[in-house]
Amino acid sequence: MYSQSLIDIFGADHLMYGEARLSIVKQMTDLANSPEVTKAELDIVQMVYSEFYRDHFMAVRLEISKAICEAEYISRHLILMMAEDCASVSQFILHHSNKLSSVDLIDFVVKGGAVKQLAIASRHDLSNDVALSLIEHGSLDVIYALVENQSAVLNADNLRQLYTNFSMNAGLRSLLSQRDNLPADLREMIVYDVAKSLEDYVTNANWLDEGQALAITQKSYEIAAIEISIGIADADMMDYIKRLSAEERLTSSLILRSITTGYMKFFEYSLAYLSGLPIKKLHSLLHNPNASTRNALFNRAKLPQDLHAVLTIAVDVYRDLQFQHACNLQPGTHEFSVNMIKNVTECYHMQSDNGQAYLQRVLDCYYIDISDRMAA
Template identity: 30%
Template structure:
């Protein structure tokens, strides 16, 4: 069939027949090995079909050209700016479209265009950054779930900053194996805030209590994420917490009381500007290096006695004077900190004592939970042993005559 016959076919009164002709013409251009004048005529005819009043025809063109690297670039660019269901076909797949093309379509198009772009097999860091700034939560959730998306750490944080309240986005982010530690912490902090808003909105907690519960839950999760982290990841996490106002004295004290010394060292290093090695030396120094470090960190002076007492108890543990526990609140360290607060004026100590009392209550409950789990395990083992069938006794073997 000649190109002129194709053109006659595309002028049929039926939109369906015109769509068939458009698809056939596109396939001929792409795969029939046309050359010279015939190829130029086919290209011109395809461009003319963009003016067809029926979206069925333009959709047929988009479907035929979506995956083709040899599709005419002007045709694909025009289809990418068509109505959403047509544009999505080429936006999601076409290798002809460049990053500037896609960024432009994302900026001026509907959310359907951004959803399609987020599904592309590969997205460059630049394109991911553009989507992070303009896309809605649904498109960003698809972007986060796309293994071919090269999303930088800054863009990931921007996703959380803009739409971290969306549950689908949080789920997609947390499922990424390459999610940086500070981004994971930001996601969990937004989750804690969302849960707090929910329970406060239901009237189950007062706003003040809800904020405290969310903060303490976020602190526990943050320290759990930091457990075993490499020094570089830990430094970036602490820096992220400080920039967002979450590197509080309460968080650092909790880290110390749970024996997370690596996090404590990273926090003081960030706040003082000293090297990690120098900071660690001052924290481990039993001869008076800590007060200067604490003052340089700019933490509240009223908390210094509690820090110093807890640190002294930890040093004793680390020297083997008592059993060194795991990453859980140490009741012994808390009691030592409470004792250090006894001589302080009430106006200075009441908030700190209340915080330490909450830590002590939490530590006691954690111990009770651990004991309950241990007893439950022993009970299950005993029940399983009792359920075993009785073993036969030893058989008597007659002696040989």
């Protein structure tokens, strides 16, 4: 059963008992971890592990698995053999060993059960291709472990695929939102789904009627969708706007809210996309003080006629605020947005009473009620 070399070292009678073999394995582990260990001694350690790794006494296999999972001197062959063992034994190897390639790990993901997949999902610096395999084959618990593993390499496509597969799970949405590398379009998708879930919940619970629920959740979604755009690079901004349009979420309300709260980049890229103009050309036309030029631009973007006055005022207010407070009031901050809204409101009331409903929808997000100041 055992090699003659092993019998010569430890004795045949001693090898008959599981507890004795376990004691031998522990002695070998201590020897291998000794600073003075020699290569000859490591060869003996590996010989013991190689003969005991299929021991019928589970404690022996567990001890070996724990001992070799991070050991550099152990052969890749032994690592692979122990990774094939039952999940309770192999999980240490699958979680820690750097002798397993991505191909090895993917193979264990495909043919292994949940425990093995969980061990792999928690590996440090898990590669992108292994993560994708876990997304395709793993259960929800495995996906949770993968998302919680901040060292796992999850590219934007993987994260989108993961969310597509498990988008209805609220806990997973929360975990994803905590990742620093979550792409902007996925953040927007999560925000939209959360808003819709909240709308359905408060409606079904009879807390609000459908109209009230829609107004509140739509407002929250719009604020978040615009603020997400702050961190998007100019080169990627048009893709964000295009996707909003493809999902039918680039609404007049969203565009109005962006400019009246001071998010000029979102506003400009939205107009550029809707009008079909290059962003630089759009910027030049938008900031031309000629009213007919701006109205032509808004018409080309197919924005409602009754919004044109508010949009024109908001563009001018944005310019004036930047000029007046260049050092201490920055676009993209709450303070800048509040100042935008107040100034747009004051300027608008001096000129027209059209489109108040649209304007109020924007002002609601900062709890500013203009109803008592509407023109009679």
